[in-house]
Amino acid sequence: MLLFPADVMRPRRVDEHFAEEARAAREAGHPVALIDHDAASRGDAEAAVARVPAGDGAVYRGWMLGAGHYAALVRALAGRGVSMRTSAEQYRRAHELPGWYAAIADQTPESVWTSGDGRDDFDRAAAVLGSGPVVLRDYTKSMKHYWHEAAYVPDVADTAAAWTVASRLRELRGDEFTGGFVLRRFEELGPAEVRTWWVAGQCRLITAHPDTPHDPPGEIGLAVLGAAITALDLPFVTADLAPHADGRWRVVEIGDGQVSDRPRGVAAEALITAL
Template sequence: MTVDPAAGPPLLLFSGDPRRARPGAAPGRRLGADPRFAAEATTALSAGAGCAVLDHGALLAGDTEGALARVPRGAGPVWYRGWALPPERYAALAGALAAHGGRLLTSPAAYRTAHELPGWYDTFRALTPRSVRLPYAVGRAPEPAAPAVESFDAVGTARVWWVDGEPVLTGPHPDTPGLRPVPDLASVAPAVRALGARFVTTDLARRADGVWRVVEVGDGQVSGLPAGVDHRPLFEALVTAGAGYPLALTAGRVALRALLPATAARVADGESAGFDWIDGTPAETTSGGAGIAVRAAAAGHYRPGWGVFVLTDAAAGTALGSIGFHGPPDDEGFVEIGYDLSPSARGAGWATEAVRLLAGWAATHPEVRTVCALTEPENLPSQRVLERAGFRFVGEREGLRAYEAAAVAPNPAGAKDEEPLNAGSHPRS
């Protein structure tokens, strides 16, 4: 994924209110967003997104210039969020935005695939009830719906929101807001990633035998958000991904999953926050690292891409600890990392692989000239982790041992972490 540090945050383009802006109202209403999306616009603004409104009616009528009258030129990357559009009108929107210096992050082809059957069906065939398409005769009432072939438990339907293949928000389906099932996504995630659409939803229901089945796939730009659910994780993910930063980094057996501020606040409070922690809950050092991101966001210093990641087993999904940056690169291109592991994850090489992965990603970023880590002098296990990850000792800084990343080397076969004294505790390695 290419990052342009000058690009800034993406633009969230909401369906506008035909009655236009409302002075003195909440930010989303002042912007002029349709009442259905005004609260979302307020959340998007608080997450750091740029926001503008689209004249939905004008677009449907074929007036693309009129539709974009309140959209700034040179918008750069754009997520649409509003009422559903016929695929041909969505394609017209993409073309008009491109002519104005904007770029829809969901392509017209991806929108059609996720928004309409049979676009997504083949990818999810093994995970969804068998579907049959029948010809529709104009002027004749459709046949009554046939009984469902599969029997489902009465636990409600879950709607999962995915950005760049990562599940960023799970909540009830808007039709059953009082029921909040928690689906198993192990088999769904590979299908979502194979679909190739950046922003999608999956609706899942549990069958009588306990198996979760996909009953609908949708384009996330036009899927309904349920009331009563904290939408911040979704819009923080859209801002991060839209700016070109990863929501996950994966290499070998390690996957680093971005811990964005709204979710980091829960981890800082000791909650599992949807992760399957190896020791049941996040370690105290992990919660402390999450607290760094929360405080940075509260102070206005947080930048997408330069926060904390949860270190997970890529195959099992188990959360093992955390790793992250102490902030974005400074004016000299200097960036510092820190990491920690849950007690049960120590001694198996996880920290070495995670440090190598994160430092390797940072080193490819145009803003970064030096990747550094600091350790207490007595923390020998953490120093060995850094050395195996390709860092070299460069001297003492304020009583701490300073290491800087050299060329990122392949992970030695069978390399293990030493049992840490206080392994990689935040805020220092």
């Protein structure tokens, strides 16, 4: 069964953003059910799954949920006899950087993180990286559209300036701030990212990134990354890659595939078939 968010104004219909995927799922013979995303995101999981019929295995395709809210959703669905392919623990590991970083540490920018948003922990993390430019985010998201204001730190050794950027990141993330600050060493990467889709440790689909949908992916060697993804033992993830100036492909982000956006121009049927 495929679970999609319901349209806010027409709750018996799939949210328009996911309507093509729902159509493709139905045409492929998969039942489709609706989740009330607003209820799920405020923690009312029972209300969120009220329209989901009893069933067996299910995969969610929808808007991002915090790991705690996803866990509540899994519990509420279990009460209806529905078992999610991705467990709450697996979702957190894929969704939050500390869960996946160790497996691919040699294929992604060096990173350290804090627990919480305190200044002392931030300064200690900055000291680990020493000096040089870094990019800030929390466990799940950066504010890259506020690059100089809330993401990029020219020199992490300037702790006062770094904290100013971190404070602005914290302010912009508001109630959605997750876990703590992540400090990632800045690397010069190409602007056009590639999104790779992995099911049970196998790369099933390679697409453009949603931010650069008109830049088709080129040739990518995935053998080394594939071994790391397999070791993560996660049922459905995405890995976003970008080319380094020296020719290597670097991992920018890993995410849970259930809440990873499908780029425009990629047929819904391709993703449903991959799943």
